[in-house]
Amino acid sequence: MAEPAPPFTHHFITANDGTPLSYYTIGTGPSILLIHGAGSYALTFRDLAVLLSKHFTVNTMSRRGRGRSGPYPAALTSSEALAENAPDTLVASTKTYPRVFPESFCRGIIATDIADIRTVATATGAEYLLGHSSGAVLTLNYLITYYSPDSNTSSSEKVPPKVILYEPPLFFSDLALPEFHPLLSREAAALAKTSPTETLITAIKAAHLGPMWFLPRFALRFLVNKVLGPKQEAEVALRKERDGEEEGDYGVCTIIGLAGTIRFDWAVGEGGIGHSDRVKGIREVVRGRVLAIGGDKSVGYLQQGLDALERLLGAKKALYKGAGHELVLERAKGGQPERVVDDVVKFFTED
Template sequence: MTDIHTVTSRDGTAIGYRQLGQGPGLVILHGAMESSQSHIQLAEALSPTFTVYLPDRRGRGQSGPYGSPFTIQTEVDDLSALLAKTAASNILGVSSGAIIALQACLQLPTIQRAAIFEPPLGIDRDSATQSLERYDAEMANGKTSAALVTAMRATEMGPPIFKYVPRWLLEQLTTMAMAHEGSSSPSPQSPDDSNSTTTPANMRALAPTLHYDFQISLSMSDDEAISNLSKVTTEVLLIGGSKSPTYLRSGLDRLEKVLPNINKRVVFAGLGHGATGNSDRRGQPALVAEELRGFFGE
């Protein structure tokens, strides 16, 4: 049984979240192009042992808009409000959600354990800024497929063959994929979102949120920001996939050198950046849940 709730963040924005299971509280903070539904199978696998909370980050599901000004602190405040309401002390952060989780560990002593999955750390700032500018221009001109391709190439998402596929063809394939999704996927802020179980909001609806995920990655794009993570005292589990892009695996290497309280690092053989997600998105939720139970249950 999944319940839908909301909590009010510091700036008055409503943050929606799903709740299921029983036991100690565990928050799963999703990454880019995802919503609370993206990890529902992982939550179900963990639900016999934990009360799992799946928030929709801003701009998605039951949550309010990003607002202005927006910084990573905005998302830390959202997470803080959820932790205060639920008394949860465990968190899994995925991709850009992992950057938010790390920043939260610096500020929120109530977080006792954090599992960190492939945060996009230390990206090339100039390249990422150029990609963001191009993405913003394409979105402003209604070229959603082109903007998604720009983001996909910048983050090295998609099969390796995508590096060799002409851009015009990638845009055409993306347009076809969005058309295929059609109205079967919920929009990011649909009133009927609570009726959906495993289907994340569709690509077209989630595309505008990428601007903010770029911002979050850029906030952790220099050596000083990463060095500052040496102040994190939370016990940390580092997680990654053997098939993920090199820069994501390198990011975990950097965390191994700077975080003072690492429990261990786990690499899932044969899995990529979607490892924690639902099985229809190339995830292995049962495998990930087994590792998380060991860490959070100790």
């Protein structure tokens, strides 16, 4: 017999440009907003949201192109717009790296996502934010955009929200970058040009994510087509039976269905590369209000991002033993959200 459906309430809200944004709410109490990363949508946080709902009103949003949210502006994503602004290079430390996407595209995606987060956070009265991966990069940029003392859109007269950042892929152009730079990998340039399966394989190999990223493409192609695809189809059927969600979410809630949106997360990572002073500029404003967390099994550049937040922001940092990048995600994706709940509650509620 199927488990009772958790009491999620679905909402639409209109973005600044008229695009519908989808989010779900569960629980009562102080308001939290959860912001997902690549290959995800609002209910990728389903299990974490249910656990946190005993203490908070939990809102979990789908960024554009995922779940039931509308698209990014055509002025950014059209082939004509991308052709007009060819990728160039990025100088970081003493080395030059090829860009995957035009800088204008990256900045436009980030600005759109940040404005959308602002729209949902304001509507839900969110006092706390939790971002995962590229969603954590966006959450950090949200703080810089709205709470930097010298920002034109500053909200510095207000207390910034407390935030938890789970393994943002952070790099700084004035600091030495790793020899392997996943967000600027030449291979990642294929992200916008291939089938969903090939896009997913490219993302796995370029970002060194997953336990078998080092396998050759033909082996990963076999695993995705013969194992991952059918497995996820079965999980979708189970979710429909268990949760009774509307049909609108099910065409896009698997990693294969979401593969076409991964390029936007690459753009967030690449566009988020900047001078470390941007982050240090909000150090005093957010003192004691940022927690950087991750797993000790995650790939090195993700752990380096946590170290950078601790050093540049004075953020508190915590690593979970034996955990990887998926820790806070739903159990169907290999997550173990129950491991972080007590720490999340403590950080958000302590003075």
